[in-house]
Amino acid sequence: MTRAGVAVLRRTAPGGRARWERRNYAGRTVGMYAGPASAAAAAVGAARVHPGAGLAVLAAGVCGAYDDVAGDHRRGFRAHLGALRDGEVTSGAVKLFGMSAAGLVAGALMKERPVDKVLAGVVIAGAAHVVNLLDVRPGRAVGAVLALGAPGLLRKGPGGELTAAAMGAAAAVLPDDLGERVMIGDTGAHALGAALGTAVVACNRRAGLLAHAVAVVAAAVYGDRVTAWARAL
Numbered sequence: 001m002t003r004a005g006v007a008v009l010r011r012t013a014p015g016g017r018a019r020w021e022r023r024n025y026a027g028r029t030v031g032m033y034a035g036p037a038s039a040a041a042a043a044v045g046a047a048r049v050h051p052g053a054g055l056a057v058l059a060a061g062v063c064g065a066y067d068d069v070a071g072d073h074r075r076g077f078r079a080h081l082g083a084l085r086d087g088e089v090t091s092g093a094v095k096l097f098g099m100s101a102a103g104l105v106a107g108a109l110m111k112e113r114p115v116d117k118v119l120a121g122v123v124i125a126g127a128a129h130v131v132n133l134l135d136v137r138p139g140r141a142v143g144a145v146l147a148l149g150a151p152g153l154l155r156k157g158p159g160g161e162l163t164a165a166a167m168g169a170a171a172a173v174l175p176d177d178l179g180e181r182v183m184i185g186d187t188g189a190h191a192l193g194a195a196l197g198t199a200v201v202a203c204n205r206r207a208g209l210l211a212h213a214v215a216v217v218a219a220a221v222y223g224d225r226v227t228a229w230a231r232a233l
Helices: 002-012 034-050 050-071 077-085 092-108 114-134 140-156 156-176 184-205 204-232
Strands: 021-023 030-031
Touching: 002 034, 002 156, 034 092, 034 156, 050 092, 050 184, 077 184, 092 114, 092 184, 092 204, 114 140, 114 184, 114 204, 140 156, 140 184, 156 184, 184 204
Parallel strands: none
Antiparallel strands: 021 030
């Protein structure tokens, strides 16, 4: 489904090819076709397992797509929250709050106890953000989803099925991503990260949710500091 979606978008390029083309880190022109295709495939796969998971992945993709279209190149939540403090609502701030809300809604649908609902929301939104932070070079974000998701394939039930949905969508775009023919952008990175987050939520109880919530928050804070340091060089 993912590769077929990439092919259709590449062939039709709704709105014109200029809308779908970006310069990557090396200055090469690549297409953004993999983002919507991987997000749609992951959302459909997740929805088949649990409606809340499908909602989270879809919302993550939509939030990422808004940021891709708006073209705000500031990275890290500190930069966006700083702009918001100064009265500027950036696309990244919209994405941050939108993804947080979607994660909490999905957590509420996937878990029963209030504390677990909140932890699940943190895991889903945090996983989406962390994967997006990794999307700085070809294949890094997609490769991270595959590597982090691999242990989840050993699980049975919804957790394993959600892992398979995330990894299937990621694996389908990996060759073109590595070959610098396409990029997943914020659309794909957020959706794949959220899909991985829903798999973690489905696989874990409170102790596991707490451990993963701490991990994604720590990774997000560290990633934001590295991003700020890199901007200062």
